[in-house]
Amino acid sequence: DRTVNWLPTYAIWFGAGMGLATAHVALRTGTAPGRWRFLDEWGAAPGTCWVVAAALLALASTPIAGPRTLLASYSIVELGLRLVLFAGIATMILIPGAFGPPTRFKVAAAGAPARWLGAVSYGLFLWHPFVLDMIYIVDDRPLFSGDLLGTFLMTVGGGLAIASVSYYLVERPILDWGSRRFAARRKAREPQGQDGQQPEALRPRVVVPVVADEPE
Numbered sequence: 001d002r003t004v005n006w007l008p009t010y011a012i013w014f015g016a017g018m019g020l021a022t023a024h025v026a027l028r029t030g031t032a033p034g035r036w037r038f039l040d041e042w043g044a045a046p047g048t049c050w051v052v053a054a055a056l057l058a059l060a061s062t063p064i065a066g067p068r069t070l071l072a073s074y075s076i077v078e079l080g081l082r083l084v085l086f087a088g089i090a091t092m093i094l095i096p097g098a099f100g101p102p103t104r105f106k107v108a109a110a111g112a113p114a115r116w117l118g119a120v121s122y123g124l125f126l127w128h129p130f131v132l133d134m135i136y137i138v139d140d141r142p143l144f145s146g147d148l149l150g151t152f153l154m155t156v157g158g159g160l161a162i163a164s165v166s167y168y169l170v171e172r173p174i175l176d177w178g179s180r181r182f183a184a185r186r187k188a189r190e191p192q193g194q195d196g197q198q199p200e201a202l203r204p205r206v207v208v209p210v211v212a213d214e215p216e
Helices: 011-029 034-043 046-060 076-098 104-109 112-119 121-139 148-189
Strands: none
Touching: 011 034, 011 076, 034 046, 034 076, 046 076, 076 104, 112 121, 121 148
């Protein structure tokens, strides 16, 4: 049943990503509660995080998360466990890249290629099932058959191509429009004087301390 591909089925995955982003900004700006510091502690032990991710992946590969093939049917409980387990896997993989001290993994994740992949990642998530379907239709072969590596490379390559187009022609213009609209509305709410400047009473003042001369 492909209806499970629609929101809110995978909302927990989006929520995990947004939660990590919020925590990262809060910790770096000093606005996070003290209890959030555990993320920096976990980020300082990337090996442990990735071992936990591997253990969760092994658990997700067992019958507890339902059938391995997407063609088989599975229960709501199995689907729920699968979603939670994969959210945990992704979270544990990403924590060392966003929290903790500087590492080689962080340097690689902050590079231009990784940042570009991050920008188009939603489009890749959105379009790769379509590309995968087209591969099987064009090749006229049953689902989940044929060369694994070749299918993977064509899916990722085609997905990135379409994701790039959708990002630069759809996502980015909408994001830019939203930013300009937000800035304009914020500026409109600020009190303005007759000359278009802030009223004198609201302008920041610079106080220069005066030091008395020492007596001779």
